[in-house]
Amino acid sequence: MSFHNNGIDIGNDKRIDLSRATRWQPDALYLSPQRRQEIDWQSLAQITLASVIQSSSLFYFQSDNIFYQEMSRLLQLHRAKLILALREENCFAIENEMTALLGLGIGLTPTxxxxxxxxxxxxxxxxxxxxxxxxxxxxxxxxxxNKTTLLSAITLREAIDQRFRESIHDFIYHALNGEQQNIQQLINEIKKIGSSSGCDMLCGMADAFALTRYDGGNHVNQDCD
Structure with missing residues (x-):
């Protein structure tokens, strides 16, 4: 593989032409305290989760393969423990559960x-x-x-730094601005990412929406000791 100003050569007979590509520079996402109170986070979480329960996500594996059944069980276990740790603001548990989830699953970017x-x-x-x-x-x-692939580590690092695909940005942007009329169409675009990656990402976004619910309490508001 070799890189050039206007493209990428792969082997001797393949080329990705970037000569007509333009730079995508979206507006930065922002959540104000007022918008956090106004948004129906629980509804967003339910809509998002409902779209992936009957999907290819390993979180909701339905077949009789024992290996995948066990992997699905572990994914759901550590998912639940991570959400609990975030609700309880337990940094030690957050670290443990995030470590357990890294590399767990299948594909170039594990579930x-x-x-x-x-x-x-x-x-x-x-x-x-x-x-x-x-x-x-x-x-x-x-x-x-080292628990996961290079591609997956880069993808997660970029997501932490708020850099991700246009389809993900558009979905979150519409959610933050209360524009739900096309929300299912935006969700469907994310589901097209990889064989199951988009669905797995939506699981994470659904849980994050639920965590963001504003109830006047102290969830995800206090610093860790």
Whole structure:
């Protein structure tokens, strides 16, 4: 593989032409305290999750393959424990459960990593109260980097830093602005990512929406000791 100013050569007979590509520079996502109170986070979580329960996500594996059944069980177990740790603001448990999810699953970007990418895409929006965990996520990923693939580690790192695909940006942007008329169409675009990566990311985003629910309490608002 060789890189040029206007494209990428792969082997002797393949080329990716970038000569007509333009740079995508979206507006930065931002969540104000007022918008956090106004948005129906629970409804967003339910709509998002409903779209992936009957999907190819390993979180909801339905067949009789024992290997995949066990992997699905572990994914759901550590997913639940991570959400509990975030609700309880337990940094030690957050680190443990994130480490357990890294590399867990199948594909070039394992299921657990894609889930964490979706979770990070919402929790680390500028202005979100969970932003205090960004450095912890970055640190855990750096320490456990060898548990997963290079592509997956890069994808998760970029999601933590709020850099992701246009389809994901559009979905979150519409969610933050209360524009739900085309929300299912935007969800369907994300589901097209990889064989199951988009669905796994949506699982993470659904959980992040539920965590963001504003109830006047202290969830994801206090610093860790």
């Amino acid at each position: 657990g990593d894609d889930y964490l990418s979706g979770l990070s895409a919402v929790l680390f929006i500028n202005g979100h109260p969970a932003n205090k965990y960004r450095s912890l996520f970055t640190s855990v990923l750096a320490c456990a980097r």
